[in-house]
Amino acid sequence: MKAIVYPTSHLLGEINALSSKNYTTRYLLIGALAEGTSTIYYPAHSEDSDAMRRCVRDLGAIIEEDDEKIVITGFGKHPKHVSELNVGNAGAVLRFLMSIAAFCPDLTFVNTYPESLGKRPHDDLIDTLQQMGVEVEHNNGRLPITIKGGKPRGGKLTVSGNVSSQFLSSLLFMTPLLEEDTEIEVLHDLKSKIIVGQTLEVMQQAGIVVHASDDLMHYRIPGGQSYQAKEYVIQGDYPGSAAILAAAAVTNSDVRVLRLEENSKQGEKACVDVLRAMGVNLTHDNGVVHVRGNQQLVAGEFDGDHFTDAVLAMVAAAVFAKGTSRFYNVENLRYKECDRITDYLNELRKAGADVEERQAEIIVHGKPEGVTGGVEINAHFDHRVIMALTVVGLRSEKGLTIRDAHHVAKSYPQYFDHLRSIGAKVELVEE
Ligand SMILES: O=C(O)C1=C[C@@H](OP(=O)(O)O)[C@@H](O)[C@H](O)C1
Ligand SMILES: C=C(OP(=O)(O)O)C(=O)O
Known part of the structure; x- marks a missing residue:
């Protein structure tokens, strides 16, 4: 399946976060x-x-x-x-x-x-x-x-x-x-x-x-221990929701994501602080993250190891920030579904972003004016590359076509439906 992502200037609505x-x-x-x-x-x-x-x-x-x-x-x-x-x-x-x-x-x-x-x-x-x-x-x-x-x-x-x-x-x-x-x-x-x-x-x-x-x-x-049988309740998923929040941050938006516990032990809850540090207008109360995006982001420096599965989404937001952002301590992104430094940055460059890699760092020279797009993206079998490039496509001049976008189902099968429900223009086409 390929995802055709069209430029989208406004997002509005409410999403129940997927489960962790x-x-x-x-x-x-x-x-x-x-x-x-x-x-x-x-x-x-x-x-x-x-x-x-x-x-x-x-x-x-x-x-x-x-x-x-x-x-x-x-x-x-x-x-x-x-x-x-x-x-x-x-x-x-x-x-x-x-x-x-x-x-x-x-x-x-x-x-x-x-x-x-x-x-x-x-x-x-x-x-x-x-x-x-x-x-x-x-x-x-x-x-x-x-x-x-x-x-x-x-x-x-x-x-x-x-x-x-x-x-x-x-x-x-x-x-x-x-x-x-x-x-x-x-x-x-x-x-x-x-x-x-x-x-x-x-x-x-x-x-x-x-x-x-x-x-x-x-x-x-x-x-000599045994696991006891118990009842468990699964909380909302920060790594997947980070991409929705990044999409809201780079557009003009009024988006609420529910079921995101403030006191969660998920490291990726730091994405809320990262976006706040990038100047995004948001609140986080009673498990609801409320973003009112105005496309005005500023660059920052972040230890990405604290929010490993949300780094790609935060880099996608930084592509549109004023100034140069640095995500450091991220070498182990190279050992995930793809090399999330070299492979991801290659796709970002195709889309028009200005990015540089070090062995353990991603550097982003932000383009508040947006990127050109109009190209095909290789998903590298990686759900987080697909989600992050979708964010970039929304803020591009000519949109992006993401090949093999069905791999998003590794963690977030309803990602495109969720984005479309808040107004993102995305078409899904069988390849
Ligand atoms: O323990 C886990 O469930 C995970 C640990 C992390 O991997 P690394 O420890 O390899 O960074 C994370 O990226 C992965 O999605 C899930
Ligand atoms: C890296 C990830 O998962 P895993 O290591 O379990 O394949 C991920 O979900 O981003």
Whole structure:
């Protein structure tokens, strides 16, 4: 499917934020790791959350669902011994389940997205699983990956946090189920550190004890624990909503996004502060972000690691800001669905933006007058590239055509419908 985005000067209306992808994958996982029956209200419905649902079902969880909830009966520490799992293009789902696969004798994660997830590295987690006595066959740290587990050992472990926090989260979810205690030391740096807070939050809700150091670099996890079955409610999703808020910020708008909790642990809630720092007229009260955009943005400097999944949307807003913006500490964007620095900036340049890259930085020389557009954009299999380029297209002179825009469904299948409901001119055409 391609999305033809036409210049749109005004946006007006109200959107109910989609449900959080990262909480949905977490609650499905801990529901599966519990022995009783848990209920998850308002789960996300997207390719990634569907991937987690499909995989935990394959591993033996029993799932029933209706329009508002998923009821899941878990398999505890005894997943079914399946030989193959397909996680689609979902990085977090793959990484979280690689540790759970250590309880299975011979499980292969297949490679269905060779151009996207198939290129992403998992060496750091493979290394730790090997420290636990688990045999792992892999393609140079990439898919397909076969895990020959059985009886993984705890004890003293190290994991690198340089590339992704998902490796650490994966080990945190699994190690309480081991017989012995585990100590984890995070080596190097810990990227996307904030999201580890979401991992610890949901584990605590399920009654799991983890002793974490204040800097989140050291952990002691008592063994022999069980996840309790509970009821969970999924909050609105900041990473997806960041693109809607960016669209409102670069147009003349009066847009309200509901269900965005002020006290959320999602790092991407910082997008509200980023837009405010860029001079956008907005308020955030009672879970509602209200943007009154007037196309007057100013540049700023931001540590993008605090809001990793919202960086692309914030860069799209900065394309129209007065002055030069800098998003630093973002090297790990290179290891996501595509290289979100080189690939994304290439597409922005085609659209007419003036951007520069460093190894760990995105620099944007803003163009308050707008960009020319009138070109075709390659989505690079990346939902966040699609969402961000849509924002740029709305403020372009000639619009943009985004090829393979159906990949937006990885996290936000209703994105274009939501944008159109507030007045964005977007046409969807089967390719
Ligand atoms: O733990 C998670 O659910 C996620 C962690 C982040 O990845 P990194 O830790 O690789 O930055 C984020 O980008 C991803 O969308 C989801
Ligand atoms: C990077 C993302 O997801 P994942 O790593 O789970 O594929 C994302 O949602 O932007």
